Amino acid sequence: MPNSASPVTTELHFFDAVSDKVIPAYRVLDGNGQIGEAFARKIYEKMSLLPALDNVLYNVQRQGKISFYMTTHGEEAAVIGSAAGLDDTDEVMGQYREMGVLLWRGFSLNAIMGQCLGNEEDSGTKGRQMPVHFGSPAHHFHTISSPLATQIPQAAGVGYALKRDPARRGKNCTMVYFGEGAASEGDFHAGMLLASVLGSPTVFFCRNNGFAISTPAAEQYAGDGIASRGPGYGVKTVRVDGNDALAVLAAVREARRYAIAESKPVLIEATTYRVGHHSTSDDSFAYRPRSEVENWKKTDNPLWRMRRFLEGRGWWDEAAEQEMKDRYKNEVLAAFRRGETLKRHPLGELFTDVYGGEMPWHLKEQRDELSALLKKYSNVWEPWKKELAKFQGNGKEML
Template sequence: MTVPTKDQGILPTFRSPIVSELRFFNSLTSEQGQIPTYRVLDGVGIPVEGAQLPEINEEFARRLYEHMVRLPTVDNVLYNVQRQGKISFYYGEEATIIGSAAALAPDDESLKLEIGQYREMGVLLWRGFGIDGVMAQCFGNLEDKSGKGRQMPMHFGSPELHFHTISSPLATQIPQAAGVGYALRRDPARRHKNVACVYFGEGAASEGDFHAGMLLASTIPCPTIFLARNNGFAISTPAHEQYAGDGIAARGPGYGVDTVRVDGNDILAVMNAVTEARRRCLASGRAVLVEAMTYRVGHHSTSDDSFAYRGRQEVENRKKIDNPITRFRLFMESRGWWNDQEEEALKSRLKKDVLTALRKAESLKQSDLRDLFTDVYAGEEPWNLREQREELGALLRKYGEVWQPWQSELKRFKDGGKKLME
């Protein structure tokens, strides 16, 4: 029973009622049950009873669908390119990210910066980054405008499109995003006008950076959307071995953050959830946590064999019963917005576009080696960086011919030593 007491106000959690019954709490055994998953379309593209569709017309639906199909088309080609040894590394995942990209459009003044992990290529494609830009980054050629060949493949960045350059260490982007939100909050011109959005997987949420970012964003507070892609396996660890609680969403209320769990394979549900998350961020200036429940049908990366930790038949079954592309296609067909002929034409056109971009990227020269030492410091080049540049130039002049037979990419460095000294 609840017992009123005059001393309640001195407790750290002063809004907590005083009770005489000893009772422990757990997110898995709570009387309220597990956190529900928001959905708009069922598995065959039919709106769920009572669900509200986002404002969407045929033209916009076609754009959504084309981007969803474009993602796996690019994925498949680059996956094979990596296997051939033409690029060093590649990540890929189904097209569930397009819904959030559509809700955070490039012309939306409320978005200031997005910070991705590895699987957010679809966000950039939605904003007009282009397949040529994707290929240029993966090959590190002269058209890799932002990275200049200095990043490993799939580590995109674009200042023009407000997309922070991806870095390899897991989860470091989460507290960085909270910091961006804090900067927005401190700027009177941007306060209540801009939000930051950070993407990460449920594996990254097991890192301390997740909690540091959530704590910072919730206590200051910061207008930041934390978008967790719970695809079930992180790198190679099933979700049930990663945490005992009710997923990532259960952690949001502990930080006093508005939280929603959404069906990540339902693009319309994701659009609604992220649109509302953005609205809440702008209205309150506080953080919001969105957990998108999805399933990674592909390997974690080209260096991973996912069948070592899950059954092949399980993956094949999920492709059939929970495919986000199929689900949205069925929705479009039910409204007369799509048909088999258009499907074949789209796939043929996209494959041609991707292969054309691939051949172009292969034919271009690599980025200038001197760019290794640019964009590091503003102003005059410091002595230590100049010393390193001169040392590399001397090594290339001395050993370049010896290295070439073993590392084909060093062919572009034949005259690298001289160029570095210029």
């Protein structure tokens, strides 16, 4: 069952009026993976690549090799299923668990490692962002920022810009991802209002994973989840079982079609469960029992659902599973080990790309202060010597 405990339905129905009934969650795959459709094998493989990456990068963070990490454990179907329902040129505004969208669009393992390690292959943010705060113009993936919900009104504006662009009007939409905790921010309501009034082809995709860091959903709102808010803004809405990748795929495909054809927004609430900790800064067993997490892994596992579906169609077997797991493990480890050997961008890049044109006086002042500190301490303070050796020019090339 989805974490909202709402009933389920196999009929995909978008609504824009409130009823006195609990909103059902659209489902294609049941717990035994009995029903499905195309893209299944690719979806499952990309879903399986996420935990392969998450396991390695979570562990290397614990070893102090990267500063921070967030996993997608338990939400693989919601992320990959939604990515599969979009066109690769649709604009995406992520929250922070949407690495799978980039993987679906061809973002390489080396690029993943480049961003998380902040090495010279981090072409998007040049090592200036926290790990998993991806950005890639080539993949139409807008750079992630940490503050919750800021991307929601931005997405409404991006969708409106697409509508006004003769070259892209009627061809593309914007997809914005956020959690149910972010939906408690004012930015959620501002974005929904802006998109509904102006007619922005934006799909609002809420990953309701049950917890806003340590706050369970039951303590976040009194109404029927996030989907019940859509009709108040006149927005077509659907709730989907977020652990059913094919249901998410179908819902996003239809939401995208409607948003582009009508130049109007759509709200999707994908009910799922965050199996992992919120981030490497969190211990979720402080606010939920370990037994609850283990039960979700066994009773409503999105990866297991997709595997059962594939096996039922004769598209998958144990040999294919083992080959995939071994291949991913080797590829992810090889990409990480390679990424560790690469230099970081010149330290002077800290001060570039902030303003267009000439660098303003206050950034020059900060740059000169850092340069003076480097000259004074970089050869005598051991921690600096060790860290600066990782940068191009040993960290001393200032712009």
